[in-house]
Amino acid sequence: MDPFLGWIESSALASWVRGETIGTEFVFPVIVTLHTIGMGFLAGGSAAIDLRILGVAPSIPLKPMRRFLPVLWLAFAVNAVSGFLLLSAYPTKALTNPVFYIKVCLIALAVWLVYRVTAVVLRAPDVDQKPVDAKAKVLAAASLASWVALITAGRLLAYTHKWEMLGIPSLT
Amino acid sequence: MEMAAWEAFIRSTALHVFVRTYEPWLWPLCETLHYLGLSLLLGTVGLFDLRILGFAKSIPPEAIHRLIPWGIGGYVVNILTGILFFVGHPDQYFYNDAFRFKVAFMALAGINVLVFYSAAFREVHALPAGADAPLRAKVITGISLGSWVAVLICGRLLTFFRPPFFH
Numbered sequence: 001m002d003p004f005l006g007w008i009e010s011s012a013l014a015s016w017v018r019g020e021t022i023g024t025e026f027v028f029p030v031i032v033t034l035h036t037i038g039m040g041f042l043a044g045g046s047a048a049i050d051l052r053i054l055g056v057a058p059s060i061p062l063k064p065m066r067r068f069l070p071v072l073w074l075a076f077a078v079n080a081v082s083g084f085l086l087l088s089a090y091p092t093k094a095l096t097n098p099v100f101y102i103k104v105c106l107i108a109l110a111v112w113l114v115y116r117v118t119a120v121v122l123r124a125p126d127v128d129q130k131p132v133d134a135k136a137k138v139l140a141a142a143s144l145a146s147w148v149a150l151i152t153a154g155r156l157l158a159y160t161h162k163w164e165m166l167g168i169p170s171l172t
Numbered sequence: 173m174e175m176a177a178w179e180a181f182i183r184s185t186a187l188h189v190f191v192r193t194y195e196p197w198l199w200p201l202c203e204t205l206h207y208l209g210l211s212l213l214l215g216t217v218g219l220f221d222l223r224i225l226g227f228a229k230s231i232p233p234e235a236i237h238r239l240i241p242w243g244i245g246g247y248v249v250n251i252l253t254g255i256l257f258f259v260g261h262p263d264q265y266f267y268n269d270a271f272r273f274k275v276a277f278m279a280l281a282g283i284n285v286l287v288f289y290s291a292a293f294r295e296v297h298a299l300p301a302g303a304d305a306p307l308r309a310k311v312i313t314g315i316s317l318g319s320w321v322a323v324l325i326c327g328r329l330l331t332f333f334r335p336p337f338f339h
Contacts, residue, residue: 044215
């Protein structure tokens with residue numbers, strides 16, 4: 001095992017997240033659950049905005065959709081914190097799995113697309129005065145696709161870490 | 173624990189055999205679809221509920237309500253994948269307190285949908301942009317948001333409350 005990952009894995013924080021002390025068994029389920037709630041609001045809320053841009057429910061004015069962004073960014077904050085805690089609990093399991101790196105790239109892409117959709121589409125001063133243009137639709141479609149890929153990668157983490165146990169070479 | 177007749181019946185069905193035969197790839201696939209479905213449900217119904225609760229009031233409720241069919245689509249995906257999970261491992265769900273709470277919150281959410289459409293939808297549907305929703309509608313949508321999140325919580329906790337046996 002990598003000494004740095006081993007040091008993280010043996011830290012008190014990691015042990016607390018794993019619920020190894022009597023009375024802290026709830027910690028891991030709570031963090032995993034928060035991570036899923038955050039995913040639902042962030043991916044789902046962003047997807048709803050994307051669907052509107054792609055032509056679903058066209059009577060929704062786009063400009064006020066910005067008002068939902070604090071909810072999305074709060075969900076992202078919850079998932080960033082819970083994600084780092086989960087990573088600290090099982091760093092070797094995550095960091096030796098190629099799918100984890102794919103997931104990290106997809107997080108960067110999906111979150112960047114939330115920012116771009118906001119900046120380019122929702123914040124355009126004449127957004128509700130003209131039809132949605134092709135660039136906006138490309139951004140929305142890319143955002144939707146990135147959420148599907150990100151959720152898929154995240155879910156597959158629970159299965160693919162076994163590759164290492166099966167003797168399939170890992171990255172570190 | 174002895175296997176009950178209903179469980180023996182489920183295990184005798186072709187669907188059970190199908191799930192168990194293809195479990196190595198079918199289970200991760202259905203879990204992924206289940207997560208996509210819940211995101212779609214929470215994203216669309218959640219934004220509608222938040223509008224009624226006072227977010228983004230310049231969106232007319234009637235307009236944002238048009239996202240709801242996509243939430244229903246997500247719900248249907250989750251019912252179908254949920255049936256596959258249950259039929260594949262009936263004991264792991266039936267004898268699981270988290271699953272029982274999940275079904276209870278699904279029933280609450282379902283009854284609340286009926287209450288919303290019979291007692292609040294008409295007045296909410298007529299609200300123009302900028303209008304605040306009446307308190308009754310806010311209470312119902314608050315229950316909606318809370319019960320769907322509770323369904324998610326119980327679902328995510330299922331794995332930590334599995335019964336201590338396998339049939």
